[in-house]
Amino acid sequence: MTPHRFPLTVYYEDTxxxxxxxxxxxxxxxERARSEIVEQMGLDQNAMRAQGIVFVVSRVEADYVSAARMGDRLEVVTTHQAASPVRWTFDQExxxxxxxxxxxxxxxxxxxxxxxxxxxxxxxxxxxKK
Structure with missing residues (x-):
């Protein structure tokens, strides 16, 4: 699957x-990048919630490699897959x-x-599956 790319800028409030x-x-x-993926897939999370279904993060493993500073232009690169009928996994950088x-x-x-x-x-x- 082609990685999803989400650009962002670091603001003062982020530091x-x-x-x-x-x-x-x-x-x-x-989280913002994952929300963009869901939206780009055409899924309406508000409609899902109205039907009684929501996404919940059950696990996060994170590594902090280097610091970002105010003004930095960053990009979140995400690959994802259905790991089971219930789980959706994401590798994000x-x-x-x-x-x-x-x-x-x-x-x-x-x-x-x-x-x-x-x-x-x-x-x-x-x-x-595509």
């Missing part, structure tokens, strides 16, 4: 007292000028709004 991106903001960056500064492996699952695991919707499974 900590040392002037580098606050560690938790990398999780926000990769935040890059600056092509160099990896953060990487994560993310596992998302579909659940009912009541917290019960359910299969990925058929349209997602079909799209991911």
């Amino acid at each position: 900590d007292m040392a002037g580098v991106v606050y560690y938790a903001n990398y999780l926000r960056y990769i 935040v890059q600056r000028d092509g160099a990896v500064i953060f990487r994560a492996h993310v596992v998302a699952v579909t659940m009912t709004t009541g917290g019960k695991p359910v299969r990925l919707p058929a349209e997602i499974r079909a799209t991911l």
